[in-house]
Amino acid sequence: xxxxxxxxxxxxxxxxxxxxxxxxxxxxxxxxxxxxxxxxxxxxxxxxxxxxxxxxxxxxxxxxxxxxxxxxxxxxxxxxxxxxxxxxxxxxxxxxxxxxxxxxxxxxxxxxxxxxxxxxxxxxxxxxxxxxxxxxxxxxxxxxxxxxxxxxxxxxxxxxxxxxxxxxxxxxxxxxxxxxxxxxxxxxxxxxxxxxxxxxxxxxxxxxxxxxxxxxxxxxxxxxxxxxxxxxxxxxxxxxxxxxxxxxxxxxxxxxxxxxxxxxxxxxxxxxxxxxxxxxxxxxxxxxxxxxxxxxxxxxxxxxxxxxxxxxxxxxxxxxxxxxxxxxxxxxxxxxxxxxxxxxxxxxxxxxxxxxxxxxxxxxxxxxxxxxxxxxxxxxxxxxxxxxxxxxxxxxxxxxxxxxxxxxxxxxxxxxxxxxxxxxx
Amino acid sequence: xxxxxxxxxxxxxxxxxxxxxxxxxxxxxxxxxxxxxxxxxxxxxxxxxxxxxxxxxxxxxxxxxxxxxxxxxxxxxxxxxxxxxxxxxxxxxxxxxxxxxxxxxxxxxxxxxxxxxxxxxxxxxxxxxxxxxxxxxxxxxxxxxxxxxxxxxxxxxxxxxxxxxxxxxxxxxxxxxxxxxxxxxxxxxxxxxxxxxxxxxxxxxxxxxxxxxxxxxxxxxxxxxxxxxxxxxxxxxxxxxxxxxxxxxxxxxxxxxxxxxxxxxxxxxxxxxxxxxxxxxxxxxxxxxxxxxxxxxxxxxxxxxxxxxxxxxxxxxxxxxxxxxxxxxxxxxxxxxxxxxxxxxxxxxxxxxxxxxxxxxxxxxxxxxxxxxxxxxxxxxxxxxxxxxxxxxxxxxxxxxxxxxxxxxxxxxxxxxxxxxxxxxxxxxxxxxxxxxxxxxxxxxxxxxxxxxxxxxxxxxxxxxxxxxxxxxxxxxxxxxxxxxxxxxxxxxxxxxxxxxxxxxxxxxxxxx
Numbered sequence: 047x048x049x050x051x052x053x054x055x056x057x058x059x060x061x062x063x064x065x066x067x068x069x070x071x072x073x074x075x076x077x078x079x080x081x082x083x084x085x086x087x088x089x090x091x092x093x094x095x096x097x098x099x100x101x102x103x104x105x106x107x108x109x110x111x112x113x114x115x116x117x118x119x120x121x122x123x124x125x126x127x128x129x130x131x132x133x134x135x136x137x138x139x140x141x142x143x144x145x146x147x148x149x150x151x152x153x154x155x156x157x158x159x160x161x162x163x164x165x166x167x168x169x170x171x172x173x174x175x176x177x178x179x180x181x182x183x184x185x186x187x188x189x190x191x192x193x194x195x196x197x198x199x200x201x202x203x204x205x206x207x208x209x210x211x212x213x214x215x216x217x218x219x220x221x222x223x224x225x226x227x228x229x230x231x232x233x234x235x236x237x238x239x240x241x242x243x244x245x246x247x248x249x250x251x252x253x254x255x256x257x258x259x260x261x262x263x264x265x266x267x268x269x270x271x272x273x274x275x276x277x278x279x280x281x282x283x284x285x286x287x288x289x290x291x292x293x294x295x296x297x298x299x300x301x302x303x304x305x306x307x308x309x310x311x312x313x314x315x316x317x318x319x320x321x322x323x324x325x326x327x328x329x330x331x332x333x334x335x336x337x338x339x340x341x342x343x344x345x346x347x348x349x350x351x352x353x354x355x356x357x358x359x360x361x362x363x364x365x366x367x368x369x370x371x372x373x374x375x376x377x378x379x380x381x382x383x384x385x386x387x388x389x390x391x392x393x394x395x396x397x398x399x400x401x402x403x404x405x406x407x408x409x410x411x412x413x414x415x416x417x418x419x420x421x422x423x424x425x426x427x428x429x430x431x432x433x434x435x436x437x438x439x440x441x442x443x444x445x446x447x448x449x450x451x452x453x454x455x456x457x458x459x460x461x462x463x464x465x466x467x468x469x470x471x
Numbered sequence: 472x473x474x475x476x477x478x479x480x481x482x483x484x485x486x487x488x489x490x491x492x493x494x495x496x497x498x499x500x501x502x503x504x505x506x507x508x509x510x511x512x513x514x515x516x517x518x519x520x521x522x523x524x525x526x527x528x529x530x531x532x533x534x535x536x537x538x539x540x541x542x543x544x545x546x547x548x549x550x551x552x553x554x555x556x557x558x559x560x561x562x563x564x565x566x567x568x569x570x571x572x573x574x575x576x577x578x579x580x581x582x583x584x585x586x587x588x589x590x591x592x593x594x595x596x597x598x599x600x601x602x603x604x605x606x607x608x609x610x611x612x613x614x615x616x617x618x619x620x621x622x623x624x625x626x627x628x629x630x631x632x633x634x635x636x637x638x639x640x641x642x643x644x645x646x647x648x649x650x651x652x653x654x655x656x657x658x659x660x661x662x663x664x665x666x667x668x669x670x671x672x673x674x675x676x677x678x679x680x681x682x683x684x685x686x687x688x689x690x691x692x693x694x695x696x697x698x699x700x701x702x703x704x705x706x707x708x709x710x711x712x713x714x715x716x717x718x719x720x721x722x723x724x725x726x727x728x729x730x731x732x733x734x735x736x737x738x739x740x741x742x743x744x745x746x747x748x749x750x751x752x753x754x755x756x757x758x759x760x761x762x763x764x765x766x767x768x769x770x771x772x773x774x775x776x777x778x779x780x781x782x783x784x785x786x787x788x789x790x791x792x793x794x795x796x797x798x799x800x801x802x803x804x805x806x807x808x809x810x811x812x813x814x815x816x817x818x819x820x821x822x823x824x825x826x827x828x829x830x831x832x833x834x835x836x837x838x839x840x841x842x843x844x845x846x847x848x849x850x851x852x853x854x855x856x857x858x859x860x861x862x863x864x865x866x867x868x869x870x871x872x873x874x875x876x877x878x879x880x881x882x883x884x885x886x887x888x889x890x891x892x893x894x895x896x897x898x899x900x901x902x903x904x905x906x907x908x909x910x911x912x913x914x915x916x917x918x919x920x921x922x923x924x925x926x927x928x929x930x931x932x933x934x935x936x937x938x939x940x941x942x943x944x945x946x947x948x949x950x951x952x953x954x955x956x957x958x959x960x961x962x963x964x965x966x967x968x969x970x971x972x973x974x975x976x977x978x979x980x981x982x983x984x
Contacts, residue, residue, distance in 0.1 A: 333550040333558040340536050340547050347534035350498065351548025351601075352519030462537070470498065 067138050071129025074145035078126055081149045082119025085156035089115040094158035095167040098303045102167050105302070111159020111166075115152045122148030161430040173422055174307035178315060179381075181418025183208055183389065185318040186373020187396025188403060188410035189325055190236075193366035195405060196329060197359050198342040198463040202258025203243050205393025206265030207367050210235040211374025213269040216384035217277070219287040225379050228287060229372065232379070236371020237364050239265055244363040248356055251467045262393070270386045277384060287378050290314065314376035319411075321369065326407040338362060342461035345468040355468050398447040405460060417443040474608070475635055479655035479672075480644045481679060488644045488661055492611050496528045497521045522548075527602030528611040533594050535601075537587035541580050542566045545601045572603045576633050591740070592623035599630065610634065611642045616650055620738045621908070621940030628654050648676045694892045697916040700729035701764075703900035704750075704869050709759035711742070711749040719745035721924035722759070725902075727869065732891065732901040734915025734932075738943055739906045742924035744786060747873045747904055751783050752776045764868055777806055782862035782894075784855075786873035786904070792858045795847030799839050800828035802846045803861050835860035836886055852883030859890055870894050873904040888914060908939060 089111035097106040109117075125144040133141070158166050187204040194201035201207075214235030219228020239261050246252040277285035290312045298309040308315075329335040337358060340348040345355045370393075378384050395417055402416075403409025424439035482488045493499045495506060497515035505512045508524055515521050521528075535544050546565040552558045569582040578596045586594060595615060602610055612631075616624045631641055631654060645651060651658055651672065658670040660682040668682050704727040713719035719742045727733045735743055748754035750761055752773040761769040768776055777783065785791035793802050801808075804824050809816040812823040828842040837856045839849055846854055855875065862870070872891060876884040891914060895901050905911050911918055912932050919929045920942040927942050941947075 331559055333552050333560060336543060336547060336550060336560060340539070343538055344534070344536045347536055347544075348547065350496070350518045350528065350530065350534045352517065352522055353548050 065132075067129050067135065068132065070138075070142060071126045071131075074126025074142070075123045075130060076126075077149055078119050078121070078123025078145065078152075080119075081122060081152040082116045085119060085152045086112055086116035089156040089159045092159045092163075092166055094155045096158075097167050097169050098171065100169050100171045100306070102169070106167065109155060111155050114155030114159070118148045118152035118155060120148075122146075122152065157427060157430070157432055157434070161432070165430045168426065170303060171307045173419075173426060174303070175311075176422035176425065177415060177418040178308065178311065179418075180421040181414040182314055182318055182376045183373045183392045184396045184399050184414035184417055185322065185411055186376065187370055187393050188399040188414055189318075189321055189407060190366040190370035190373070191397055191400035192325060192329070192405060192407050192410055193338075193362050193369065195400065195464050196342045196461055197338045197362040198345060198461060198466065198468070199243070199247060199359055199363050200254040200258065200465040201243070201363070201366060202255050202397065203239055203261040203265075203393075204370055204396050205389055205391070206258075206262040207236040207239045207370035208374040208393050208396075209262075209265045209269055209387070209389045210239050211371030212378045212388055213272070213374070213384055214371065215375030216285055216287040216378035217272075219375075219379055220284055223288055225288040225290050228379050229375055232375035233368040233371040236369070236374060237367035240363045240367025240370075243367075244360050247467060248359050248363070251469070254465050254467075266387060269384075273384060273386050281383070285383050287383065290380050312380050314372070314380055317372065318376075322407045322411045329407065339461070341468075342463055345463050345466075349468075349470070359468070395443050398443055401460075402447050413446075416446065420446075474640055475638045476656045477631060477635055477641045477643055477654055479651040479658045480642055480661060481648070481651055481658055481682075482646060482661035488613075490664075491661070492528065492613060492642065492644060495521065496526060496611065522605050522607075525606065525608035526611070527605055527607030527609070529595065529598040529602060529613060529615060531613040531615075531617065533598055535586045535594060535597060537585075539586060540582065541584050541586060541589075541597050541600075542569050542582040544586055544597060545569050545582075545604055549605060568604055569600060573600050576600075576603065576630060576637070578630060591618045591738075592620070592626070595619070595623075595627065596630075607639070609640045609642065611644070613644045614646075615643070616645065616647060618739060620944045621936070622944045624650065648679050651679070652676065692888045692892060692913040694914075695896065697731045697895065699731040699916070700898065702726045703729050703764055704902065705760075705762040706750070707760045707762075709746070709749060709761065710757040711745045711754060712757055713742075713745050719924055720749065723921075723924070723926055725919060725926065727900040727902050729868075729900050730895055730898050731916045732895050732903055732914050734903045734905065734911035734918045735921050736908055736911045736918050736939060736943060737906070737921035741921050743904045743906075743921055744873070745924075746921070747783075747786070747871055747902075750776075750871060750902075751781070777865075780866060780868035782865065782867045782870040782899075784858055784862060784870075784872040784875045786877065788851075788854055788858055793846050793854060796845055798843045799832070799837065799846055799849070799857055800825045800842040802857050803828050803831055803864075806861060806865065831860045831864065835863075835890070850880070852879040855879050855887065856883060859887060863890065863894060867894065867899045870899050870901045871904075872901065874906065875903070876905070876907070876910060884910075908936065908943075912936070912939075 092111055093108040094111045094114055095102075095106045095108040097104055099105070122145040125141045125148060129138065129141050129145075154168065158168050160166075187208055190204055190207060191201045211232040215228045215232030218231030219225055222228070242264075243254075243257055243261055246257050247254045273285075292310055292312050293316070294310040295316075299305045301309065329338065337348065337353050341353065341355050341358050349355050374389065377388060382388065396414070399410050399413035399417055402413035403411070420439055420442040424436040427434055427439065428436050480488050480491070490499065494501050495515065497517045497520055500516075506515065507513065513520075513524055515524070515526075536547070539547070542562060542565045545568070546560070546562075550558075551561040551564045551568075553561050566582040569580065572578075573580050573596070576599075578600055580593060580596050580600055584593075586597060589597070595618075599610070615627060619627060628650070631643070634641060643651070643655060652674075655672045658672060658674070658679070659666055660668045660670065660679065662682075670679060670682065704725070706723055706725040709720055709723045710718065711720035721742070723742075723746060725733065735746070737743055745754055749756050749769075752768075752771050752775070756769050759769070760767055763776075763779055763781065766779075768779060771779075789795060794805070797805075801824065804813045804827065808814050808819060808824075812820060813827070814820055825842050831837070832839060832842060835856050837849075837860065838853050846857055849857070859875070870891070875887055875891065879887065888910075891901060891903070895916075903911065903914055915932055917929055918932055918934070918939065919926045920939060921927070922943060922945045927945065927947055930939060930942070
């Protein structure tokens with residue numbers, strides 16, 4: 047019997063015209079045109095100046111408000127049109143980036159040019175620095191999420207870990223008058239919340255999300271109580287934490303714009319950036335990382351190869367707590383004294399950054415910076431008396447996360463065993 | 472076990488084969504007893520100990536991380552690292568090791584392919600390579616052929632022979648008698664957790680089956696020739712997507728007549744699941760029409776389809792067929808709970824529900840302590856009989872059975888097959904989907920072979936197994952022995968061949984296997 051293999055019976059993937067790239071492209075075109083028309087008509091003819099310093103002085107780029115708003119809107123629309131024309135998939139992220147930046151710049155041209163006279167400038171150093179400072183707890187928190195969730199434990203307790211870290215850092219730092227001891231204490235404080243999370247979810251199989259929420263409330267209650275009973279009455283003894291001063295990096299801090307914004311920060315800023323790189327390399331290039339990911343994806347498979355699933359999860363959850371604890375200390379050992387509920391939901395935004403960043407350390411960094419920028423923008427706009435309510439900008443991180451989860455930036459896929467307790471047999 | 476031996480472990484589902492091997496591999500701990508390796512007792516506390524003792528296992532459900540590459544899966548747990556405590560992965564060495572082992576035993580795998588993109592047969596090769604890179608002397612294969620096409624099975628058997636040549640011992644767990652006879656050097660039969668006998672491979676299939684079940688069973692299904700009537704189910708140009716919106720069913724035309732069993736053969740994952748779900752209104756239809764006795768039912772909600780006279784045995788009973796925590800009696804009325812006499816849409820009538828259950832339990836030979844026992848506590852075969860009893864208690868025009876005997880003991884298989892034939896003889900059209908080719912050949916009056924979402928051909932059950940196997944692998948014959956068995960192009964495979972096969976059925980219904 048002669049046989050022929052039927053090649054034309056290949057798996058038929060829907061070819062359709064409206065691919066994800068095209069749909070996003072169409073959205074970008076629409077958004078860009080609306081931005082050009084709306085922001086362009088609202089903008090004034092005054093110049094919008096973007097200065098490379100902390101105030102109105104120094105070098106700057108100036109653009110006519112109306113012109114800029116229209117122009118950048120059209121840039122966004124052009125990027126969208128390129129997507130719509132069906133460029134290759136690898137151009138998707140860059141073009142999407144151009145479109146988003148275009149719309150944001152168009153919006154800024156309007157806002158800055160329409161600001162009261164004498165205030166129509168935007169000091170970029172402040173904006174960049176503020177973005178990083180506001181993103182710091184998000185970066186630490188999201189990294190804590192990466193460590194936990196890559197090994198299969200959902201970490202909703204980031205908020206509690208940050209808060210506990212901030213509290214322990216402030217308390218111990220003040221009592222010993224040593225910021226470094228405070229930093230260690232903050233890491234241990236975060237790890238304490240993690241330990242509870244690990245014991246209850248890994249050993250006693252309590253639902254991980256429920257446990258996370260309970261721990262957040264626990265941390266809030268405990269630190270709130272101790273704050274009122276201990277710190278408020280005797281603030282000098284318990285709540286005057288020493289601070290890590292800024293550490294300008296020689297040479298690099300002399301760079302224009304980036305120097306004062308990035309390389310004149312404190313230890314927490316550098317630590318966050320180093321941690322992103324370290325965790326990224328560790329996760330994808332080392333034995334620990336391979337095992338962590340295998341445990342988060344298919345713990346049974348890892349077990350059959352002799353990987354100690356539960357021990358690895360314990361270790362990663364504790365590490366996550368330490369990272370988040372240090373993140374909490376970036377408040378109390380650098381910026382403020384401790385106050386009740388001082389994290390105020392940043393832990394949940396960190397969780398959003400983790401998802402937006404697709405469970406990768408670098409992705410989490412970018413997402414955290416984006417959220418930090420939105421935050422900083424809100425502050426800036428209220429400073430120039432903008433007519434945009436800052437609450438709208440405060441919604442931006444959540445809106446972005448919704449879009450991300452809906453599949454705008456590609457397939458968002460959590461580790462397969464994320465949230466599932468591992469029971470042998 | 473001796474070196475260089477293939478030892479088959481034969482037994483029904485739930486006989487304890489896999490449990491035994493999981494103990495050996497350290498995934499489960501024995502309550503008592505001990506394991507001897509080279510005459511010395513071995514205490515296996517975990518898979519690590521088993522690997523160290525030279526024992527490797529290919530599990531029934533693959534133990535591969537889907538998002539990892541082949542090389543990553545192979546090195547996991549035994550990583551080669553550089554850089555001391557940093558533990559940087561040495562990917563190059565891992566890749567080389569995969570290539571080296573796979574070429575030595577003629578197991579082609581690409582070390583850089585991502586596992587989830589590979590076909591099942593290749594994934595299995597990855598599993599074997601994974602075990603071999605750990606220098607195992609004893610390899611346990613747990614039901615390795617359950618997911619393979621006949622051709623892939625042949626390839627696997629060839630690999631097993633090559634391993635035997637190389638002096639490795641293999642434990643081959645299965646319940647398929649043919650494969651055992653084809654390859655085993657020694658056979659141990661297990662029933663209800665005990666060794667009930669050993670046999671040589673030259674023992675007949677009937678003898679082995681009798682050992683497995685503890686009594687003689689008929690492997691063939693007795694049935695009279697079909698007397699097909701009018702077309703009951705007509706499917707035209709059906710297109711359905713799967714969960715990832717990839718085409719799963721790609722233009723299927725099928726007709727099932729009253730009083731006949733149309734069997735759909737095919738390796739799992741070729742669109743059978745989606746086809747059945749689309750018929751039942753459980754999955755949206757992209758295009759095409761479905762008619763039940765002339766009336767269009769595509770787009771109908773599932774309840775309406777069921778009430779129009781369709782009985783449905785879903786392929787995964789624990790997920791789609793039963794509510795495990797509910798009692799047998801409650802599960803028996805899941806379809807009719809709001810209809811008299813069981814209820815009126817507002818309140819249930821527990822007395823009527825239990826009374827009806829008491830009647831149906833003996834009728835369908837459901838072995839349960841009581842009508843109130845939770846369904847989850849019954850064995851797989853009895854759970855399946857609960858579903859069959861429920862679905863056959865309505866007046867039916869069409870009976871759709873997906874994998875009706877998966878994970879069911881031989882005794883219950885016999886019973887379920889007899890009920891399906893009886894339903895057919897009562898004039899119901901039956902659509903049978905099964906990945907067990909033997910079951911399809913035994914039960915069906917016509918066999919449609921499905922491959923990558925299309926019906927590659929409709930053949931007569933007397934067609935040689937090899938020919939059906941080739942179709943299942945997507946190979947169509949350009950020429951073949953008889954006119955009826957010529958595989959037809961999907962476009963012509965709709966209703967045309969049915970008339971031809973009917974006549975063949977009447978002339979020769981003897982099952983030739």
